[in-house]
Amino acid sequence: MRLEWLEDILAVADTGSMIRAAERRFLTQSAFSRRLRMIEEQLGVELFDRSRKPAELRRSVLERCDEMRDLAESLRRLRSDLVRGDGEQTRIVIASQHAITTAIAPLLIQAITEPAHVDIRLRSANREDCYALLLTRQADFMLSYGSERQPLIFDPDFIETCVLGRERLIPVFSSREAGRLDAALNRKEVPVILYPTDVFLGKVVRDEIWPGFDLDMFKPHAETALTPAALQFALIGSALAWIPRSLALPHLQKGDLQDWSETFGFSELLLSLARLNGSRSSHAEAAWNGLAAKGPRLLEPLD
16 A cells, blocks of 8 residues: 555545545546546555445445554654665755746755755656655655645645745746737737646646637747746747746846736746645754745845
8 A cells, every 4th residue: 555545545535525635636636536546446446436426435445544544644754764764864855846946946945055054855846746745755845836726725734834925927038039029919929838738837827817818819839848948938039938037037137038927917926835744854844944934035036
């Protein structure tokens, strides 16, 4: 029995709903349902009564939830003990959303390592994968964005969060090629870089920015989940890209990029740090307290 399997089953038991459990596990309902079926296939046991609508955990499973919680906690402690026993107790692992890793994460790491020597491992991933790393204790902290319509909703009894600041997702394009973008706008044929619809920034652009525009004027040029790649498309003047301002800022300051927020809209992003409740190393505790105390001041170099 794998730890993430236990946590998937317990999410359903705790929320009483596959839909809410999928939200807790940061998965779409279809992906979560597929994963539950895979667990059943691997175990050779039917965990859910699918004759009911909606499907429910079988009574025999519900009766053993306390046992599963104890086992999950034992597995987490075992993993932590093995890490400490391997001489890595000074290491802090941060799971960082791709869009944050390049510009913001280095500032946080500097804030952590300046007071004391701590080994930092930075793992860059999509927001959903960062959450999975946090839940399975493969990361001490999760660094991620949220927005008005794509918030991070955590159970406060399970996960603690700290708001570090705000920034914007802005549309940018090469300053040298601004005339070409103006012409494309007049033709209503604006080339844009798309993010996949199942990743966080793709949802923000689609649900929070584009509804205010005639979508027919946006012409897909390329799709990528990586904001540094989207930035490069904008820098060479091949397409408009919505980029976190922290990532675009050096190029805006040098005049290589132009901010087109007034024309193409923007979205406010909330930067948060999250950790699991429970036992942790003294180094992780000190790092958390230091970051929480500095809060928005950490982002002042990016203002």
